[in-house]
Each structure stands twice: as C-alpha cells, then as structure tokens.
Amino acid sequence: xxxxxxxxxxxxxxxxxxxxxxxxxxxxxxxxxxxxxxxxxxxxxxxxxxxxxxxxxxxxxxxxxxxxxxxxxxxxxxxxxxxxxxxxxxxxxxxxxxxxxxxxxxxxxxxxxxxxxxxxxxxxxxxxxxxxxxxxxxxxxxxxxxxxxxxxxxxxxxxxxxxxxxxxxxxxxxxxxxxxxxxxxxxxxxxxxxxxxxxxxxxxxxxxxxxxxxxxx
Numbered sequence: 001x002x003x004x005x006x007x008x009x010x011x012x013x014x015x016x017x018x019x020x021x022x023x024x025x026x027x028x029x030x031x032x033x034x035x036x037x038x039x040x041x042x043x044x045x046x047x048x049x050x051x052x053x054x055x056x057x058x059x060x061x062x063x064x065x066x067x068x069x070x071x072x073x074x075x076x077x078x079x080x081x082x083x084x085x086x087x088x089x090x091x092x093x094x095x096x097x098x099x100x101x102x103x104x105x106x107x108x109x110x111x112x113x114x115x116x117x118x119x120x121x122x123x124x125x126x127x128x129x130x131x132x133x134x135x136x137x138x139x140x141x142x143x144x145x146x147x148x149x150x151x152x153x154x155x156x157x158x159x160x161x162x163x164x165x166x167x168x169x170x171x172x173x174x175x176x177x178x179x180x181x182x183x184x185x186x187x188x189x190x191x192x193x194x195x196x197x198x199x200x201x202x203x204x205x206x207x208x209x210x211x212x213x214x215x216x217x
Contacts, residue, residue, distance in 0.1 A: 063144035
C-alpha cells in the first residue's frame with residue numbers, strides 16, 4: 001500500500017508537487033463542493049483508449065463514472081443503497097463513499113471479506129486512511145469518482161499521470177496487472193465493518209462546507 005501513502009506524503013512535503021498532484025489527481029485538505037456541467041474527456045491507459053465520453057467536474061477535478069474503473073481493468077464493487085464502492089487491484093482494496101473525502105485502503109487475500117466480513121482480514125479493520133480534496137459524488141443513480149481514486153487503484157505514481165487540457169485527455173501508464181475489462185461493476189452489499197468505518201469518518205469530519213451546486217457554473 002506504499003504507493004497510496006507516497007502520493008499523500010509527496011503532496012504534504014513539497015508545495016510544487018502538491019499543486020501538480022492536486023491538479024491531476026485531487027490531493028488536498030478541505031473539501032468544497034461545486035460542480036459544473038458534463039464535458040467531453042478521454043482516458044488512455046497503457047496506450048489504449050479506455051474511456052471516451054462525458055465527465056462531470058467537481059472542484060475543477062474530473063469525476064468519472066465508477067464503471068470506468070472496471071473498463072480500465074480494476075475490479076469494482078458497488079452498493080447503491082449506501083453509495084459505498086470498493087476498487088480491487090491485486091491484494092489491495094480501495095473503499096470510497098459518496099460525499100466522504102477519504103479513501104480507506106486495506107489489503108486482503110482474495111475477496112472472502114465480502115461474505116465473511118472483518119474476520120477474513122485477520123483482525124480488526126484498520127485501513128490506511130488517505131484524505132481526498134474532492135469526495136466521490138452520487139449522480140442519478142451512479143457513483144462518480146475523482147481521477148485520483150482510479151489512478152490509485154491502478155497503482156500509478158501520481159507524477160506519471162498526464163493531463164492534456166487541449167484534447168481533454170488523461171494518460172496513465174501502469175505496470176500493475178489489470179483484470180479483463182467488463183461492462184459493469186459488480187453489485188454487493190457493503191459489510192458492516194465498512195459501513196461503521198465510514199460512519200466514523202463522517203462523524204469526525206467537520207460539516208462546514210457549502211452545499212453542492214448542481215446548476216453547472
């Protein structure tokens with residue numbers, strides 16, 4: 001899980017890196033919610049176009065549908081009732097929730113935790129908590145994620161993610177083993193330990209942000 005912590009540590013220790021990473025993958029502190037209308041964008045992973053469609057922008061960060069992660073080769077699970085999603089790459093899992101500005105990263109040997117819960121992780125749930133400047137958002141029955149979450153799931157060094165503003169294209173290169181692409185994410189019921197962890201995050205995060213503006217300004 002070192003690559004997730006590396007991105008956060010770089011942003012804290014170097015202001016220039018912080019600006020670069022924030023512009024590309026959304027690392028930061030306080031969360032401010034404002035959105036603007038859909039716009040065309042494209043993502044290229046390992047020289048293959050894996051997404052070419054519309055995206056939403058929030059806090060000037062690109063928000064992609066969760067289904068994109070699956071098409072990029074990341075196993076994705078989504079619980080529409082709680083708006084919790086888990087992106088799985090190798091033995092690492094990234095859990096996110098709509099309107100919660102933190103990623104919960106935890107290792108697992110397989111996906112037994114989906115059915116057996118916390119016991120399958122070999123002890124109390126103690127994930128690596130990685131703050132996000134821009135939280136995932138629910139939108140018309142789907143979950144939208146900052147590009148930063150998807151890049152992390154692909155185990156990408158944030159310094160290697162490139163954004164071409166002229167063509168609205170993000171380029172990602174990764175050596176991580178990718179799963180075969182699929183058309184949709186897997187539905188699942190979020191286990192209690194994940195729900196409780198996000199409830200704890202919500203109670204510890206000050207609710208001092210302005211309301212979301214969906215008018216697209």
